[in-house]
Amino acid sequence: MWRPKLILNQWMTHKPTPKQAAFLSLDHLEALYGGAAGGGKSDAMLMAALQYVDVPHYAAILFRRTYADLALPGALMDRAAEWLQGTAAKWNGGTKTWMFPSGATISFGYLERDADKYRYQGAEFQMIGFDELTQFQETSYRYLFSRLRRLEGSEIPLRMRGASNPGGEGHQWVYERFIVGGRDAGRLFIPAGIDDNPHIDKAEYLRSLSELDEITRMQLLQGLWVTDPTGKPFLAEWWEKGRNRYHLKDERIKNQTAARWISWDTALKDENENAYTACVVGELTPDYRLVIREVWRDKMQFPFLPDAILQRAQKWNYDGRLQAVIIEDKASGTSAYQTLMHTAPQWLRDILIAFQPTGDKGTRGGQAAVWCKRDCVMLPFPDGDAAWLYDFEAELFNFPLSVFKDQADAFAQLVIYLENLLAQGWQAREGMREQ
Numbered sequence: 001m002w003r004p005k006l007i008l009n010q011w012m013t014h015k016p017t018p019k020q021a022a023f024l025s026l027d028h029l030e031a032l033y034g035g036a037a038g039g040g041k042s043d044a045m046l047m048a049a050l051q052y053v054d055v056p057h058y059a060a061i062l063f064r065r066t067y068a069d070l071a072l073p074g075a076l077m078d079r080a081a082e083w084l085q086g087t088a089a090k091w092n093g094g095t096k097t098w099m100f101p102s103g104a105t106i107s108f109g110y111l112e113r114d115a116d117k118y119r120y121q122g123a124e125f126q127m128i129g130f131d132e133l134t135q136f137q138e139t140s141y142r143y144l145f146s147r148l149r150r151l152e153g154s155e156i157p158l159r160m161r162g163a164s165n166p167g168g169e170g171h172q173w174v175y176e177r178f179i180v181g182g183r184d185a186g187r188l189f190i191p192a193g194i195d196d197n198p199h200i201d202k203a204e205y206l207r208s209l210s211e212l213d214e215i216t217r218m219q220l221l222q223g224l225w226v227t228d229p230t231g232k233p234f235l236a237e238w239w240e241k242g243r244n245r246y247h248l249k250d251e252r253i254k255n256q257t258a259a260r261w262i263s264w265d266t267a268l269k270d271e272n273e274n275a276y277t278a279c280v281v282g283e284l285t286p287d288y289r290l291v292i293r294e295v296w297r298d299k300m301q302f303p304f305l306p307d308a309i310l311q312r313a314q315k316w317n318y319d320g321r322l323q324a325v326i327i328e329d330k331a332s333g334t335s336a337y338q339t340l341m342h343t344a345p346q347w348l349r350d351i352l353i354a355f356q357p358t359g360d361k362g363t364r365g366g367q368a369a370v371w372c373k374r375d376c377v378m379l380p381f382p383d384g385d386a387a388w389l390y391d392f393e394a395e396l397f398n399f400p401l402s403v404f405k406d407q408a409d410a411f412a413q414l415v416i417y418l419e420n421l422l423a424q425g426w427q428a429r430e431g432m433r434e435q
Helices: 018-024 041-050 067-071 076-084 114-120 138-147 171-180 202-209 214-222 236-242 251-256 302-316 332-343 361-373 389-398 406-417 419-434
Strands: 030-035 059-064 090-092 097-099 105-110 127-131 159-164 187-192 259-265 277-284 290-298 322-328 352-355 377-380
Touching: 018 030, 018 041, 018 187, 030 041, 030 171, 041 059, 041 076, 041 127, 041 159, 059 067, 067 076, 067 105, 076 105, 105 114, 114 138, 127 138, 138 159, 159 171, 171 187, 171 361, 259 302, 259 332, 259 406, 277 302, 277 406, 290 302, 290 389, 290 406, 302 322, 302 332, 322 332, 322 406, 332 352, 352 406, 361 406, 361 419, 377 389, 389 406, 406 419
Parallel strands: 030 159, 030 187, 059 105, 059 127, 127 159, 259 322, 290 377, 322 352
Antiparallel strands: 090 097, 097 105, 259 277, 277 290
16 A cells, blocks of 8 residues: 555655654554654655655645754755755745645745744645654644645545654653553554664764763663653652652551552563562552552562462452452563463462563653652552652652662553553543532
């Protein structure tokens, strides 16, 4: 279906990489490409604009935040000129537009101020692209949807496309729109990095990135999406002054919760250090707040892991309310799951979940932090009844820079697994406040 628009497209001087081809073949209204630096974002945006230039009346526009960003060497306009000069396409410097023999056009624009969006009030496009989307304001992005139009009966798809690294003014809204809630809303994110781009000098680029500060380097090199500009997604202030806190022995909270889950992040000893295996026990209140009951961790080798999972499950199923034991379907977690499915009691086998995470630890942590920020996660007050809390909070509030990340990863896995339930509670509480 898409081969003529990619493989046989005469206007593309580069053959799309596999990640670029995946991005270009999407038929979704919205999609985001990138994450880490060096993944070929600008090329992907230019290719997306060129896909339908053989169709009469097709119009695309590509945005950068400022005109200077557009005109930089190697940036969008310079790259388009490199690809299209000497072809049948004609450049109009006054309107910053390439016109093709079919009558199709690709224009270049900028949105330095939010009011600049009104310059395009009467325009119509079938593809609108934002290079470095996190540099734009959300209001500008959303307004440009009003410019997506096509003639009745046209088979040209309407597309809103973005490419970006983490960081920048729009980091938060881009993260929540595409990474946290994107897939459920039909907005896809295609992650790509330096290893996905054969056209870049990897060694030289890595040397350049090594000069950056630690947080920026993590964002650009690893594509680390976090909700806090400092790189730490979990903020202690969300649980300060009694906010989102409960007493561990409070019978009212204890009696309210109706269901319980255990989430495991497993680790094996290697040659350098013995990493932790960690589990987080959580329960849900009637208004879908996640109450963290216990966080446990230990250093162990694999032969002891299945027994540890069984023992914690027995402890927390004392009242028959344990709904699931969630084990990361990766490395030692996969082995533990498979072992338990053959050796564990039937009641435990019935509730074992092999969970396949998406994204790296930083991305998952940022996703879980959104629900903490929305008052969906309750922690106990720091007292003698919650001796585990000190280590857990120390790791959580320093994540992803903490030495160990096992407790934070087990916690994030639990939040992501219950994400739809937490969303129901948050929406219900928002509705109550609006009334």
